[in-house]
Amino acid sequence: MIKLVPRGEQSRAMAYMSPVLAGLLTLFTGGIFFAALGLDPLHALGVFLIAPVSDIYGIAELCVKAAPIMLCAVGLAVAFKAQVWNIGAEGQLLMGGLVGSAVALQFGEAEGFWILPTVLISGMIGGGLWGLLAAWLKTRFNANEILTTIMFNYIALYLLLYFVHGSLKDPDGYGFPESALFSDAATLPILIEDTRIHIGILFALFACVSIWVLMQRSFIGFQIKVLGADANAAKLAGFRHKHLVWIAMVISAALAGLAGASEVTGPIGQLIPSISPGYGYAAIIVAFLGRLHPIGILFASILMALIYMGGELAQIELNLPLAVTALFQGMLLFYLLACDVLINFRIRLRTAAANNAVTGN
Amino acid sequence: MDIDLITNILYAMVRTGTPLLIVALGEMVCEKSGVLNLGQEGMMLMGAVIGFIATLTTGSLLLGFILAILSGVVMSMLFAGIALGLNANQVATGLALTIFGTGLSAFIGADFVGQPIEGLNPYSIPFLSEIPLIGKMLFAQDLIVYLSFGLFAAIYWFFKSSRAGLTVKAVGENPHAANVIGLPVMRTRYLAVAFGGAMAGLAGGYLSLAYTPLWTENMTAGRGWIALALVVFATWRAERIILGAYLFGLASILNLVAQGLGYPVSPNILAMMPYAATVMVLVMLSSNVVKSKMHTPMWLGKPFHPGG
Numbered sequence: 001m002i003k004l005v006p007r008g009e010q011s012r013a014m015a016y017m018s019p020v021l022a023g024l025l026t027l028f029t030g031g032i033f034f035a036a037l038g039l040d041p042l043h044a045l046g047v048f049l050i051a052p053v054s055d056i057y058g059i060a061e062l063c064v065k066a067a068p069i070m071l072c073a074v075g076l077a078v079a080f081k082a083q084v085w086n087i088g089a090e091g092q093l094l095m096g097g098l099v100g101s102a103v104a105l106q107f108g109e110a111e112g113f114w115i116l117p118t119v120l121i122s123g124m125i126g127g128g129l130w131g132l133l134a135a136w137l138k139t140r141f142n143a144n145e146i147l148t149t150i151m152f153n154y155i156a157l158y159l160l161l162y163f164v165h166g167s168l169k170d171p172d173g174y175g176f177p178e179s180a181l182f183s184d185a186a187t188l189p190i191l192i193e194d195t196r197i198h199i200g201i202l203f204a205l206f207a208c209v210s211i212w213v214l215m216q217r218s219f220i221g222f223q224i225k226v227l228g229a230d231a232n233a234a235k236l237a238g239f240r241h242k243h244l245v246w247i248a249m250v251i252s253a254a255l256a257g258l259a260g261a262s263e264v265t266g267p268i269g270q271l272i273p274s275i276s277p278g279y280g281y282a283a284i285i286v287a288f289l290g291r292l293h294p295i296g297i298l299f300a301s302i303l304m305a306l307i308y309m310g311g312e313l314a315q316i317e318l319n320l321p322l323a324v325t326a327l328f329q330g331m332l333l334f335y336l337l338a339c340d341v342l343i344n345f346r347i348r349l350r351t352a353a354a355n356n357a358v359t360g361n
Numbered sequence: 362m363d364i365d366l367i368t369n370i371l372y373a374m375v376r377t378g379t380p381l382l383i384v385a386l387g388e389m390v391c392e393k394s395g396v397l398n399l400g401q402e403g404m405m406l407m408g409a410v411i412g413f414i415a416t417l418t419t420g421s422l423l424l425g426f427i428l429a430i431l432s433g434v435v436m437s438m439l440f441a442g443i444a445l446g447l448n449a450n451q452v453a454t455g456l457a458l459t460i461f462g463t464g465l466s467a468f469i470g471a472d473f474v475g476q477p478i479e480g481l482n483p484y485s486i487p488f489l490s491e492i493p494l495i496g497k498m499l500f501a502q503d504l505i506v507y508l509s510f511g512l513f514a515a516i517y518w519f520f521k522s523s524r525a526g527l528t529v530k531a532v533g534e535n536p537h538a539a540n541v542i543g544l545p546v547m548r549t550r551y552l553a554v555a556f557g558g559a560m561a562g563l564a565g566g567y568l569s570l571a572y573t574p575l576w577t578e579n580m581t582a583g584r585g586w587i588a589l590a591l592v593v594f595a596t597w598r599a600e601r602i603i604l605g606a607y608l609f610g611l612a613s614i615l616n617l618v619a620q621g622l623g624y625p626v627s628p629n630i631l632a633m634m635p636y637a638a639t640v641m642v643l644v645m646l647s648s649n650v651v652k653s654k655m656h657t658p659m660w661l662g663k664p665f666h667p668g669g
Binding site: 004085087137140141142143144146147148150151152154155158159161162165166281284285288320321322323324325326327328329330331333334337338340341344345 | 399403439443444447448449450452453454456457458460461462463464465466467468471578582583586587589590593627629630632633636637639640643644647648649650653
């Protein structure tokens with residue numbers, strides 16, 4: 001019989017080991033899963049995790065996918081640190097994409113260096129306001145942010161569909177629900193020729209550094225951490241609770257909004273109904289997997305981007321449904337949460353003899 | 362608006378509210394025991410896909426519903442094993458369950474998208490279903506709707522006047538005290554989670570076997586989340602859950618109402634309504650902090666480890 005014995009204090013080593021262990025267990029289970037489907041597990045895992053990044057184009061694609069995930073996740077880490085459960089990165093990303101697109105389309109074919117920054121900042125504001133709405137409902141009306149942000153995800157999706165089928169639809173688009181292509185002035189520059197990698201990845205890296213500085217070196221970051229660790233202590237110290245909830249929410253939502261604006265001005269180049277394959281939800285997993293720390297999130301985003309690419313390649317080469325991506329994502333989070341038990345508990349195997357010794361028989 | 366239209370709206374309201382009612386009742390029992398399982402959406406999807414595949418391959422609706430319920434239970438035990446057995450954060454584990462269930466259901470259902478089955482047909486109770494206005498709403502539904510009325514009554518009674526209901530409440534209010542007086546805290550919680558899973562599985566099965574006899578990816582469309590909100594609005598009381606579920610049923614069929622009244626409204630704006638209504642009601646009912654704290658199970662979402 002397995003027994004959990006509290007450690008007394010948290011194990012730092014296990015906190016770092018647990019994501020690695022979870023990754024290995026996911027790989028192992030994935031192998032069994034592929035074998036059960038009648039595939040050679042090593043070959044299938046190769047297709048899933050190695051083949052996508054075997055050339056420069058693949059590595060560039062990895063960065064294209066990692067960028068929005070990283071932006072969302074590093075923001076979510078701030079919210080989660082404050083114990084603000086923002087599950088709405090997906091909706092905030094969509095709003096960022098929607099508002100960014102609306103602004104980009106206003107400029108038409110106009111040229112100017114200021115167009116792109118305006119578009120991106122509008123996206124951040126769009127996403128940020130969407131998050132602030134949930135923060136306001138939480139602080140003013142005590143409405144549970146988990147539920148409101150999830151509802152806002154659905155509302156954002158239908159708003160986007162409403163506009164892409166309506167006023168933002170390309171009049172010359174033969175009736176497809178797509179906007180016109182953005183002009184060059186409203187498109188993110190490409191970093192490496194013949195690939196899709198754009199400067200969005202630099203935004204993501206910059207966000208990681210900024211959030212690290214904010215959390216480790218600023219008084220706001222300190223207050224956010226105290227609030228998350230012990231709300232009563234934060235109150236006693238005189239920190240303004242509502243203020244901090246707003247800040248945490250607006251930072252995470254604005255970064256998700258930037259991710260959305262970068263997607264429409266970057267790899268997509270127009271507003272379409274499906275601007276995100278669930279990056280906002282994947283970012284929740286990434287935030288946990290990266291231990292809410294920017295460097296951890298950097299690595300976890302790359303892993304998550306790889307799972308997205310592996311899923312696409314497995315669809316083509318192994319004839320598996322695309323949903324294999326979400327399956328691996330869910331499995332990874334489950335294993336992580338299960339392995340995290342080792343941070344606070346030791347596992348003891350109890351034999352019958354030991355049992356008797358404990359009960360004194 | 363003529364009387365036939367109103368009769369049909371009431372009928373559709375109950376039908377549309379039924380899956381919400383079932384899953385919300387299950388979640389309420391789970392939360393009363395102090396466990397917050399945010400995995401409803403994932404469990405519903407698994408129930409929907411497994412029930413659908415079972416019925417499609419065997420032709421038996423009964424088997425479909427049984428397997429839908431069982432798959433909800435299996436999923437909920439995955440949650441319980443990690444959240445209760447390994448003391449993991451309940452919010453994160455529930456989210457994981459939804460992400461995993463969404464992926465797994467889409468994966469195993471990929472080959473079954475759009476295939477038709479003969480769904481569960483309504484059964485009109487003679488005479489009673491002839492009553493004007495409410496006859497069709499209450500007595501011309503399918504068997505699962507009648508079952509949901511029964512489930513509502515049973516759960517209402519369970520918490521009102523059964524000893525086991527008292528145990529569940531005690532465990533949710535304060536597991537340490539419950540443990541001291543010898544109540545089986547962990548067993549109660551596992552059972553409550555399993556019941557929540559069974560209800561979510563049944564609700565999912567209702568969607569794919571009766572409501573729209575089809576499987577499509579993500580067909581629950583957030584109903585699991587709305588049900589979670591419903592439990593909060595209902596302040597953990599069954600009689601308010603049934604009211605809320607039908608109100609949301611009404612919000613979801615506004616397109617029918619709008620058509621009946623001759624208003625052309627964008628389908629995307631109409632589709633937004635249940636979610637917007639959820640936020641509005643959530644805001645209205647949570648704003649009284651004292652009152653909402655009073656009704657929330659004290660230990661909701663907090664882990665309890667018998668050894669420490």
